[in-house]
Amino acid sequence: MQRKIAKTALEQRRMAKAYGLYAVALTLTYKPSENPSGKDISRFLDKLRRKLKGLGIPLLYTWVLERQEAFHYHLQIWLPRGERLDAKSRERWWPHGRTQAELCRSPARWARYLSKSETKESLPPGVRFFGTGGLDDRGQETVRRACLPRWLQRELPVFARPRRRRGGGWVDILTGELYRSPYVWKPEGITRRPPEP
Incomplete structure (x- = not known):
């Protein structure tokens, strides 16, 4: 808010x-x-x-x-x-x-x-x-972009139009590109997501 x-x-x-x-x-x-x-x-x-x-x-x-x-x-x-x-x-x-x-x-x-x-x-x-x-x-x-998670703001190209994706992550509605948070919530706290193989 x-x-x-x-x-x-x-x-x-x-x-x-x-x-x-x-x-x-x-x-x-x-x-x-x-x-x-x-x-x-x-x-x-x-x-x-x-x-x-x-x-x-x-x-x-x-x-x-x-x-x-x-x-x-x-x-x-x-x-x-x-x-x-x-x-x-x-x-x-x-x-x-x-x-x-x-x-x-x-x-x-x-x-x-x-x-x-x-x-x-x-x-x-x-x-x-x-x-x-x-x-x-x-x-x-400008407001929509400022309210996005900071990690997503850093990754997005200038003209991207991200929307939340059911099942997790964000999708650019113009290109279909998927963005996933580099963080994972676990009971012991938030950690970096391990790199995908």
């Missing part, structure tokens, strides 16, 4: 520069009696996406779910300069509790805060606890 959020933040900043966007730190808090649903954050983002689509701007976002006293989402979204996310719209789009928005002066620092893991341990099982979106093809590929 941390690697994905960090790399996504870099790619979002690249796109934000090209589109002239600025970062907003947003918190969506549930009422203490409410439990989170993935549909809630999706509906909120859909409404925001529709608003930006009319301006020809993609919705760049990162969100994480946390629980302290109440469940809440922290988001980093990117808006066109001059565009505001007013309190009335936020309240209409988030009927589950409170909202708070402020200018994000340090997007890199906020991305690090979003990726912390301490407040994600008390989440209900099966609930999604983070999401990202809005990246162009280049950004998606």
Whole structure:
């Protein structure tokens, strides 16, 4: 999660520069009696996406779910300069509790805060606890590659498109070439795979 959020933040900043966007730190808090649903954050983002689509701007976002006293989402979204996310719209789009928005002066620092893991341990099982979106093809590929195991990153050619392979390993969907981890898990720990004869 941390690697994905960090790399996504870099790619979002690249796109934000090209589109002239600025970062907003947003918190969506549930009422203490409410439990989170993935549909809630999706509906909120859909409404925001529709608003930006009319301006020809993609919705760049990162969100994480946390629980302290109440469940809440922290988001980093990117808006066109001059565009505001007013309190009335936020309240209409988030009927589950409170909202708070402020200018994000340090997007890199906020991305690090979003990726912390301490407040994600008390989440209900099966609930999604983070999401990202809005990246162009280049950004998606950069993030996808950054999230691969390090050994695979070193072995892959630049334009490879690896996918997990049932039964173990990775396969390049463009060439069919198979990549197997040089490591093996054993009860006594992880060791190097012995060379094949």
